[in-house]
Amino acid sequence: MPTSAPRDSTIAVVGDGFGSLLVHATAMYLGFSPDQLTIYGPSADPVSTYHRHAHNLGQTVLRSESESHFLPADWPTFAQLDAVSHRSLRPLLRSIRRKYNPGVLEILTEARVVAQRLGWEQCRVPTRVGWLQREERPDPHFVLYDERAGYLGRARHVMLALGHGPLSFPAPLARAREDPRVSDRIVQAYEAKRYAPGGRYIVIGAGIASVNEWANALAAGAAVIALRRNPSPDEQDLNVPRCLFEARGIDLFQALPFEDRVRFLGEVLRGTAPRRRGWRETIEEGRRSGRFEELIGEIDAAEAGPAGLRVHVGSEHGPEAGWLDVTGVVAGTGFDRSVLALPLMRRLVEHYELPVHEGRLRLRSNCGVPSLDRPESRLCMMGLAANNVIPHGDTIAGLKYVARRFVGDCARAERLRGRGVLDRFALQLSLGLAAAEAIRPLRPSEQIA
The missing domain is CATH 3.50.50.60 (FAD/NAD(P)-binding domain)
Known part of the structure; x- marks a missing residue:
């Protein structure tokens, strides 16, 4: 059952999709408690939007590779889960050759296992956020309101996981x-x-x-x-060149001037x-x-x-x-990539005079929203709106990259004692085993190549 407003929290996520689940899973893994976390959104299933789009496309496998999964730590990769579930070395061999792609049903099943076992739904307030406001006293925080200006609660740190904009047509x-x-x-x-x-x-x-x-x-x-x-x-295995999925490539990308990054994205995302x-x-x-x-x-x-x-x-x-x-x-023209196509962001841009260039918000290198983001009270964006900082930001791997940095910053700001190494290991192992068990009855998906 979802929770209800008003609800104060240490970390709030505006949005109820993939990004919200990855922030929630990472926070639980590091040691935040459920009462410190709030998810805002009307959907009771964090994969429902993606599932609908995949169904309409007739999509059966992800373009992503084995490392793209919803478990908070890197292991087991999805190929390893698949190998254990179906008692086959084939997924591992394909993964070594970078020819393994997780199936849609398998990845959705894993996501739902993670959401259920980590209590994602119990932290969700089933409403949309229409506005958030920076407050300074007694300590820096944000106040959140629904689309009718109803009070929802306060949060020290906020992640804007708003998903894609509306569908785009010529x-x-x-x-x-x-x-x-x-x-x-x-x-x-x-x-x-x-x-x-x-x-x-x-x-x-x-x-x-x-x-x-x-x-x-x-x-x-x-x-x-x-x-x-x-x-x-162009033919390309991933949605951006493989080097941009790696730390070195991301660092080089972020070193470019903002306008050059936007121009580069226009080339690689065409x-x-x-x-x-x-x-x-x-x-x-x-x-x-x-x-x-x-x-x-x-x-x-x-x-x-x-x-x-x-x-x-x-x-x-x-x-x-x-x-x-x-x-x-x-x-097949995708989604409107302008941050101004998202109603909440358009209001924030207008009210706080946030810098926008060609529809893209000039985020900081940590995906922070300029003038509103602070080390002691973060306001961060993830997803397509953040790909001018993380070029693969709207992939599972990119969402996880941003979620880890954001939650890590929150943990340092809160001086979180956190889980011990053995406790984290036990949690990850239990999630991996539960996911493998849930995937076992599914027929392995046909691979791309």
């Missing part, structure tokens, strides 16, 4: 979605959808979501036009996808049967048409495709 498609005649024919890759056999669909983008939708549409018996802006999409056996086979079969083609360009107009939707495709890289009659359009 401007011509966003306008066309306002037309009731075609609104249901223009969807985002992360939205629920159903492909009609014999239909003809444009899938925008070259990232992992778009490639996944190519395969989904072809498997359903539809034809696909893969539309992308760049002639040569849409990449890993190779996957099943995708390659499905796409090649679609190409041979005349149901898969690729175009370079962008949709600059959309309206109702004889097949349901009529779109105009222009191009800066050669001849234009012109007008095309299609059944629908799927946009």
Whole structure:
């Protein structure tokens, strides 16, 4: 059962997704007690949003690797859990070659085990935070309010784990979605959808979501036009270069001026996808049967048409495709990355005059919010909003990186005595064994490559 407001806490997390679970698990591991922790958010399941998006994509494995898991310490890795659960060395061998990817069902199962055993739900206040305010007396802290300005409680340290912004559409498609005649024919890759056999669909983008939708549409018996802006999409195992997942790479990235970091992210996050056996086979079969083609360009107009939707495709890289009659359009264009798309952040930016550049908040190197974050009372951000500091910030590994630093700072500020080494070992071992037991009945997921 969730708890209720008002509730004062040492650490508060605004948000109820992956980030909240990783902060909670890390804090419990270091020795904070449940009554010192509060999670704010309406969802009773920390993986529900991700689960919905993965289901809508038809995603079965994560792009992440073995180190991406929800246990507070690094061990056991997910490949080790998988090996123990299914009594097989294959996951370990794949992990050594960097070819292991956790299955969606397995990672969600592990997350729920961690949440249940560490009492995540019992620390959750089931409401959204609409405002937080810095107060100085008697000691520096934050006061939190709900979206109707109702008092929720106080917290010495606050983590803003707000998740992604709204789904993003190219401007011509966003306008066309306002037309009731075609609104249901223009969807985002992360939205629920159903492909009609014999239909003809444009899938925008070259990232992992778009490639996944190519395969989904072809498997359903539809034809696909893969539309992308760049002639040569990149293939990449992870969502950013592997070096940026490591401490040395993160340090070098943080040493760049803020504007250079934003520019660099614009390059590396423009849409990449890993190779996957099943995708390659499905796409090649679609190409041979005349149901898969690729175009370079962008949709600059959309309206109702004889097949349901009529779109105009222009191009800066050669001849234009012109007008095309299609059944629908799927946009693999991700989420709005602007911090101003998050209502709470927009209010904080306006009230405290926080520095924003091209939609990105100029966070400190510890992901602290400028002018509000202090060593004795931290205000920190994680997730996509923090990837101008931690380039893989919206991955499980990146969320864990930020959570560990934040909770460690909180422990030092509070002079936390914490758990002993043996106590931490026992907790981690019990969580690992419980996760392995829960994963055992699941059928191993097919790997990407």
